[in-house]
Amino acid sequence: MTAQPQAQRLVLATRNAGKVVELHAILGAAGLGVELVGADAYPEIPDVAETGVTFAENALLKAHALAQATGLPAVADDSGLCVDVLGGAPGIFSARWAGTHGDDKANLELLLAQIGDIAPPNRGAHFACAAALALPDGTERVVTGRLLGTLRYEPVGSGGFGYDPILQPDGYQVTCAELSADEKNAISHRGQAFRALVPAVRELLPRVG
Template sequence: MSDAPRVVLATRNKHKIDELRAILAATGVEVELLGVAEFPDLPDVAETGVTFAENALLKAVDVASRTGLPAIADDSGLCVDVLGGAPGIFSARWAGKHGEDRANLELLLAQLADIADEHRQAHFACAAALALPDGTRVVREGRIDGTLLHAPRGANGFGYDPIFLPDGYERTTAEMPADEKNAISHRTRAFQALAQDLAALR
């Protein structure tokens, strides 16, 4: 793939890089995908935006400017209708500290304890951003709608997956095998939409 455009994914998470390679391969888009770990001097970018799109762009623009290569990044989270879209951009730190999945899940369930089934609609949202060194910026979004259960089900996935029941399914995203969940995920949908922009890089 030596003739394919080099693109940097703004993450140090190897799982995310492998996942995106699979998503792009399924769309037929050929890029040489690099992680920021291949650029040891790159600092982490603070996610100071107030929307998923702003945070994704912050990361992509910073990496593109520092590497001189096209860069892509994403930001995502759970949006609960009855909470006005929260946790939203605070999904990963809803209980206070970043990445404490169990605490985040338990806090959200406590906040929704008295909410009836018919009012427990929610969706996972993802914004995927592409930034080029010439200043070009593109954001594509994906979402998956569903409802929230009263108790966790399933051991797969992470975050709020054990209580998220996608519309039209009888299993939570934590009860689905990874390939089934990824096929319908908000992240996959956002990056599939971005694939058309990556295809234009040649």
């Protein structure tokens, strides 16, 4: 009896189990038999400093670092909120806009104060995400996704995280924080980017190992 070939392992540069589940579902829906694991599978590998000046640069930094450290193909993403009247800020500084990394409440309060007197027609914004695939030999692909919307004046909803309570996606009457997980994943910037990365995974993974 012939043994079945082992599935290619792919490492996602995150310790967020939800992201691993999301990408696993997307790869599975595309018919790709990939063994996907998060960075927690390699606890000895430190997190990579996001020193790039664009989402794409940060995603590539993390993907290449993980691919080199593990000897496996790696995927990474970087995302944030881009506000039209702020020239695209907070952008790559979204998670630390108020000074402390990951302080969602402070970030929200500062941003809302900065655009408090901006009229509704000028409160356009979007979530942006870059997703990168890197191989140990240096081969890389990077794609992007966007979720367009308008900023509310006050946070609404208890779901999601970050700026979700203030971004109302175009075509919706609720914020991202009021959507169910499935509804959000269907339209999210990260979901779009991960789905756009599928052709690169299909193209490049057979070349590995």
